[in-house]
Amino acid sequence: MNKQELIDVVAADIGESKAATGETIQAVLDVITRAVAEGGTVQLVGFGSFSQGQRVARTGRNPATGAEMQIAAAKTVKFTAGKAFKDAVNAP
Incomplete structure (x- = not known):
């Protein structure tokens, strides 16, 4: 399911226009993105939680040449699924 399909389904479920639903979904995504970018947790x-993680710098290999290269440290985004979400996915 892509973003437009999500908007279509949610709009149909709640009986709102697709435009209003799209704006609401985009606002929620913007708030989650901003909070995690600032180091917070949502x-x-x-459902689950979104948080920021750290990846340490390391040495890797270029798959084309086999040459060693340095991979810089980076911030990552972590999502941990909540119990109800896990249960729904694992339901028979």
Whole structure:
């Protein structure tokens, strides 16, 4: 499911226009992105939590040449699924 399909389904479920639903979904995504970028955590009980992680610098290999190269440290985004989400995915 892509973003437009999500908007279509949510709009149909709640009986709102696709434009209003799209703006709402975009606002939620913007708030989550901003909070995690600032180092915060967003917890949606039953769904999961978004947080920031760290990847340390390391030495890797260029797959084309086999030459060693340095891979810089980076911030990552972590998502941890909540219990209700896991249960829904694992339901028979």
